[in-house]
Amino acid sequence: MNSRLFPYDLWPGFLDQESLYSWCARVHRLSGGLSSKATSKQLFGEKLSGARTDFPTPLNYLLGQVGSALGSAESILVDRTMFGFYQGFLPVERCEELADAVMNGPFSRVHYALGLSASLSFTSRCLKFCRHCLREQANDKVGWWKINEQWPAVFVCKVHGQPLDRFLVERGAGWLLPIDALRAESLGQTVQDGSSLSHLAKISQICSEMLQTTGLDLQTETLRYCYLFAARDRGLLSMDGALRLADLRDDWLKWAGTAIALPELLFAKEVGGVNAGFIGQLVRSYPGIRHPLKHFLLIAYLFDGVAEFRETNKIVSDILRNEGTDAAKNHLCHLRTKLAALVVGGGKSVNAAAGDIGVAPSQAIKYLKKARIEYERRPRIVGTSKEERLVELLQCGSPRSAICTALNLRNSFIKDYLAHKPVLRSTYQAASLERTRGIYRSNFLRIVKMHPSMRLKEIQKIPQNGYQWLRRNDAEWLSAVLPSLWG
Numbered sequence: 460m461n462s463r464l465f466p467y468d469l470w471p472g473f474l475d476q477e478s479l480y481s482w483c484a485r486v487h488r489l490s491g492g493l494s495s496k497a498t499s500k501q502l503f504g505e506k507l508s509g510a511r512t513d514f515p516t517p518l519n520y521l522l523g524q525v526g527s528a529l530g531s532a533e534s535i536l537v538d539r540t541m542f543g544f545y546q547g548f549l550p551v552e553r554c555e556e557l558a559d560a561v562m563n564g565p566f567s568r569v570h571y572a573l574g575l576s577a578s579l580s581f582t583s584r585c586l587k588f589c590r591h592c593l594r595e596q597a598n599d600k601v602g603w604w605k606i607n608e609q610w611p612a613v614f615v616c617k618v619h620g621q622p623l624d625r626f627l628v629e630r631g632a633g634w635l636l637p638i639d640a641l642r643a644e645s646l647g648q649t650v651q652d653g654s655s656l657s658h659l660a661k662i663s664q665i666c667s668e669m670l671q672t673t674g675l676d677l678q679t680e681t682l683r684y685c686y687l688f689a690a691r692d693r694g695l696l697s698m699d700g701a702l703r704l705a706d707l708r709d710d711w712l713k714w715a716g717t718a719i720a721l722p723e724l725l726f727a728k729e730v731g732g733v734n735a736g737f738i739g740q741l742v743r744s745y746p747g748i749r750h751p752l753k754h755f756l757l758i759a760y761l762f763d764g765v766a767e768f769r770e771t772n773k774i775v776s777d778i779l780r781n782e783g784t785d786a787a788k789n790h791l792c793h794l795r796t797k798l799a800a801l802v803v804g805g806g807k808s809v810n811a812a813a814g815d816i817g818v819a820p821s822q823a824i825k826y827l828k829k830a831r832i833e834y835e836r837r838p839r840i841v842g843t844s845k846e847e848r849l850v851e852l853l854q855c856g857s858p859r860s861a862i863c864t865a866l867n868l869r870n871s872f873i874k875d876y877l878a879h880k881p882v883l884r885s886t887y888q889a890a891s892l893e894r895t896r897g898i899y900r901s902n903f904l905r906i907v908k909m910h911p912s913m914r915l916k917e918i919q920k921i922p923q924n925g926y927q928w929l930r931r932n933d934a935e936w937l938s939a940v941l942p943s944l945w946g
């Protein structure tokens with residue numbers, strides 16, 4: 460029997476984003492092969508491990524068959540197998556071990572180097588495609604598996620914004636293409652509600668973008684501090700710098716919504732427990748490494764996008780490299796000292812100070828009370844009738860000191876209040892100028908009338924005559940009124 464699948468080595472090339480598994484499945488189909496095991500044996504020298512959906516193994520055997528027709532060994536490994544998804548998250552030695560296992564086999568070594576727990580086995584046996592994309596493809600609607608849709612943290616088609624169809628590959632199922640999956644019974648369970656779907660789309664987007672971003676530090680400890688820094692900025696740390704895990708957990712569950720019902724996210728069910736499941740694993744210093752899918756689930760929740768993540772990642776990575784772990788901890792602790800300094804020395808309101816250091820105002824107040832640190836208790840006024848009165852007084856341009864006395868407020872409160880309301884601020888400034896001008900005008904006229912024969916030079920020597928102010932702020936009125944006074 461001729462061992463070569465294609466005479467004269469006319470191997471087909473990869474299609475757009477095509478995975479190695481998909482290429483093999485097409486070659487199997489094109490060769491008219493009936494037995495997957497025979498094709499796997501011909502391509503990989505192994506009956507089963509060539510047909511692994513994530514890592515067709517051993518790659519070196521395949522390269523011996525196809526030569527350079529598919530590009531370099533490295534480009535096939537990184538861009539056409541799941542290696543590209545895992546590599547950034549693995550410590551160097553483990554990454555090398557995985558690469559060597561895929562290149563040389565046997566598959567048990569790949570399995571060992573990956574170290575996936577049982578709860579993640581669904582993910583590693585799942586093939587995904589977009590049925591809307593499939594309809595638009597030209598290759599007779601047979602379709603091909605795109606590597607970027609196979610990444611475990613990608614759930615939504617970025618062209619159509621629809622959930623990807625998922626197909627669970629039974630062990631020994633051989634080579635399949637999207638058309639086979641479409642004909643078979645669908646997995647059915649997808650996320651339909653808008654908010655959960657949009658969050659799955661965000662996770663997918665962040666996964667795709669991050670895997671294409673170079674220079675990120677994705678080692679376990681760096682990521683842990685990235686999460687803690689982000690949690691601090693969201694007010695999720697307590698005053699001693701400890702993470703308020705229960706609050707983070709509850710908020711994440713609300714955010715994830717119905718998505719945790721997906722079989723791929725089986726492990727997320729444990730988030731509801733006291734240790735907060737995988738979230739607890741990621742934010743506490745447990746030994747070992749975590750599956751990248753878990754990281755993407757938390758990154759998409761804690762960060763607006765890859766740009767924000769990259770910024771924090773750089774800050775954290777620099778601190779850890781140049782100053783060490785204690786310095787990173789310092790950025791999260793000493794919140795009490797910082798709060799006290801802002802409230803006592805800096806004259807800030809509790810709300811403003813809490814915002815500055817990144818803790819919830821309720822946490823800040825709780826601590827200040829416990830530590831018996833005096834802070835000014837100001838009544839809440841926003842949304843009350845007092846606010847209506849404040850707006851009225853500001854619109855009339857009343858002096859701030861008078862408003863403070865009338866409403867028992869601090870000047871800094873009014874300043875902050877106006878800073879957030881630019882329209883009211885300009886109304887206030889105009890009204891205030893108008894009012895002040897009136898006072899200066901009548902004051903000046905009064906002085907002039909009291910001393911009808913006095914020259915302007917002498918009037919200027921009378922205390923609080925206001926002439927200079929009027930020259931600066933009301934020159935037109937002054938020049939109109941002066942001649943008639945001395946006329």
Ligand SMILES: [Zn+2]
Nearest residue numbers: 589592616619
């Ligand atoms: Zn699509």
